[in-house]
Amino acid sequence: MNIITENLRKVYIRQNADSVEVFNNINMDIKSGEKIALVGPSGVGKSTLIHILGLMDRPTSGKVLIDGIDCFASNDAYLCKMRRENIGFMFQFHYLLADFTVLENVLLPVWNDKQKKESEARDILNRVGLSDRMKHFPSELSGGEQQRAALARALINNPKVIFADEPTGNLDRNTGKEVEKILFDSSNNNNITLILVTHNEELAKKSDRIINMNTGEEMQ
Template sequence: MKIVTKNLIKNYAKPKTPEVCVLKGIDLNINSGEKVALMGPSGAGKSTLIHILGLMDIPTSGDVFIDDIKVNSYDSTKLSNMRKENIGFVFQFHYLLADFNVLENILIPVWNDRIKKISRANELLEIMGLTSRKTHMPHELSGGEQQRVALARALINNPKILFADEPTGNLDRKTGEKIENLMFSICNQLKTTLVVVTHSEELAKSADRQLKMIDGKLI
């Protein structure tokens, strides 16, 4: 899926507090299947931008188009359906549910259809090298393994777009690289559009394009 934005602005306003301008007019054009690395210093607005692109937050003004559909005119039901059907998200922290095992965690986004999705979950476990860990609980896994489960969970619905916000920021370099390689190879295979926020020049080189953000603007 293609992502286009026109003059995205995000401000945080609160009574008796100076307004914070986080996104200052973002114009983006990401092609279907393109893999983009989003870089820039902490506080630049990278997370805010991908939360808006991933339909988890709304801009103060400006438009987001996904496959030419203006999604910011959608109501919350349409937004959540669009998100469920097309979008996957991986965060810096895994956010696995502590009381569910590995297989169940991967099935969380499709819980009502989990029986039908078990074979895909098993395929993803195989790809992630976690088949022997499927009945383990999150606390029984290493950081890298937890993050591979989070990646499998993001992919359970074969999303058309995957957003990853510093997905390997909490891991050592070697473990992080393994996960990045998995992420890129799956996105290549499924022609998934990928937007990954990273501080790693190495990872950015694997992307088709690097975008740099400073102080709420793309440069």
């Protein structure tokens, strides 16, 4: 999937307070299968940007073209369908549902087809190293295991692109590296476009491009 942004601008309007312009004039062209590391200090707008690219929030102005289609010209139902069929998302905090098992959590995005998709979910959980944790609840897992379960959930709809918002920001360094490696491997093996917010320089260097949101400059 090719993702192009044109003059993307986001302003948070706050009741009875100053509005916050997070960014203005963001222009990107992300090719299918590319791996992008998005870096920059806290508060610069990384989360805001990938929520918009992942069609979870609308920009104030500007366009996001996915394979040439102007997504925000469409209604919420279209955005939702587009997300369900093409996009996987990993958050800094896993957001797994506490009352569902790991296997059930992975099946959530495809709940209407959960019987049909169960063997695929098991395969994906094997691949992320959680074959013996499928019947466990999220609170019974370590931080790294929770993020690997969140990755499995992001993979269940065979996405063309995965957005990962500091998925290891909450983990110790070694566990974080391990999770990011599995994320990279999944992207490589399935030609999934990866847009990753990370503070891990080593990993950022392994991506195709590093975009610094503070300066707007590309670092490799």
